[in-house]
Amino acid sequence: MKIDKITSTPVWVGTRNQLLVKIDTDEGIYGWGESGLSGREKAVMGALDHFAEFLIGRNPMAIGALWQELYRSQYFEGGRVLLAAMSAIDLALYDIKGKALGVPVYELLGGAHRTHIPTFASTSAPPGEEMIEQAQSLMQAGWKAMRLSPAFHGSRQKHDGVYEPRESIPETAKWCVRAREELGDEVVLGIDYHHRLNVAETASFCHRMPTGTLDFLEEPIRDETPSAYQALRRMVDVPFAIGEEFASKWQFLPYIEGDLHQYNRIDVCNVGGLTEAMKVAGWSEAHYVDMMPHNPLGPICTAATIHFAAAVPNFSWLETRASPAESLGFDDQEIFPMQPKLDGAVYQVNDAPGLGVEVNEAALRKQEFRFWEAPHLKRPDGSVTNW
Numbered sequence: 536m537k538i539d540k541i542t543s544t545p546v547w548v549g550t551r552n553q554l555l556v557k558i559d560t561d562e563g564i565y566g567w568g569e570s571g572l573s574g575r576e577k578a579v580m581g582a583l584d585h586f587a588e589f590l591i592g593r594n595p596m597a598i599g600a601l602w603q604e605l606y607r608s609q610y611f612e613g614g615r616v617l618l619a620a621m622s623a624i625d626l627a628l629y630d631i632k633g634k635a636l637g638v639p640v641y642e643l644l645g646g647a648h649r650t651h652i653p654t655f656a657s658t659s660a661p662p663g664e665e666m667i668e669q670a671q672s673l674m675q676a677g678w679k680a681m682r683l684s685p686a687f688h689g690s691r692q693k694h695d696g697v698y699e700p701r702e703s704i705p706e707t708a709k710w711c712v713r714a715r716e717e718l719g720d721e722v723v724l725g726i727d728y729h730h731r732l733n734v735a736e737t738a739s740f741c742h743r744m745p746t747g748t749l750d751f752l753e754e755p756i757r758d759e760t761p762s763a764y765q766a767l768r769r770m771v772d773v774p775f776a777i778g779e780e781f782a783s784k785w786q787f788l789p790y791i792e793g794d795l796h797q798y799n800r801i802d803v804c805n806v807g808g809l810t811e812a813m814k815v816a817g818w819s820e821a822h823y824v825d826m827m828p829h830n831p832l833g834p835i836c837t838a839a840t841i842h843f844a845a846a847v848p849n850f851s852w853l854e855t856r857a858s859p860a861e862s863l864g865f866d867d868q869e870i871f872p873m874q875p876k877l878d879g880a881v882y883q884v885n886d887a888p889g890l891g892v893e894v895n896e897a898a899l900r901k902q903e904f905r906f907w908e909a910p911h912l913k914r915p916d917g918s919v920t921n922w
């Protein structure tokens with residue numbers, strides 16, 4: 536079998552673009568992948584065009600060797616654009632291999648450890664009574680783990696385009712404490728600060744809550760400097776959930792070996808696909824760090840992440856954005872007639888060959904790409920801050 540064609544299709548589905556990649560083979564078997572570098576899809580498509588130049592005609596079953604060649608056969612190796620392109624290729628090759636052998640992808644990764652994949656859901660309402668009501672409805676629907684909303688986040692900023700961490704911190708902390716009181720001790724509660732804070736601000740946030748209020752704190756600060764997390768660890772005692780932006784095992788290296796994070800937010804569409812994700816999972820297992828995969832994209836990302844979650848021992852919860860508390864529209868039924876479906880708060884592990892996703896290409900072609908730019912936030916003094 537040989538790789539015949541690589542097609543990248545960036546399409547707006549629901550509330551964001553999905554960069555879908557199809558690899559055709561000369562035997563009629565094809566595979567689908569998805570790339571996760573949201574907002575920079577055109578850059579990833581350029582990388583995919585370069586890779587296609589030498590992948591056409593190659594054996595799609597040699598996934599590990601092709602990964603090495605994609606990574607190492609360029610002088611300027613690595614980086615988020617190239618790894619996002621490699622991720623989509625890697626997922627599509629696993630889809631092909633599973634279909635060719637008639638097995639689900641998790642069988643290619645060592646077999647399933649579990650019958651179903653527990654998920655965590657996120658509230659969408661800003662901190663307040665409605666956020667707590669959403670959390671209660673999630674608990675009633677079966678969720679045992681969830682992520683609360685930080686104040687003045689995203690479209691819920693206090694002032695248009697202006698984000699002041701010091702306004703968000705007391706409001707968020709107050710409602711996290713209230714949520715713990717209202718929701719009880721058994722539910723797992725976390726929050727994603729989307730790297731909006733610095734080290735001192737994170738400490739201020741955590742110090743406003745009793746220990747045990749939150750079970751995990753996701754991305755309080757940016758990730759470029761692992762030693763900043765070391766400094767933060769000396770100041771706060773909440774487990775950290777980080778890693779969704781990491782591209783390759785080498786970005787995880789200082790975090791895993793430094794025991795800096797407790798939950799691994801790995802993204803199979805950014806880290807380098809399942810090939811790289813399995814290596815990071817094994818390394819994390821040795822440090823007793825559980826995988827809590829990032830999964831904000833489309834059904835192909837979700838399906839690939841379910842196979843990954845099935846095949847690793849050290850797993851906590853898979854992010855789902857298909858809960859009753861959110862409506863993002865990325866799981867369009869016409870475009871994806873076969874896709875993972877939540878069963879209460881879990882995804883069942885099934886035995887469909889490959890990734891188990893079907894794409895209606897005629898419906899896909901009707902969708903357009905939309906240039907989307909993450910909000911460019913400023914502090915009240917006019918300086919640039921993180922989105």
Ligand SMILES: [Mg+2]
Nearest residue numbers: 727753754779
């Ligand atoms: Mg996050």
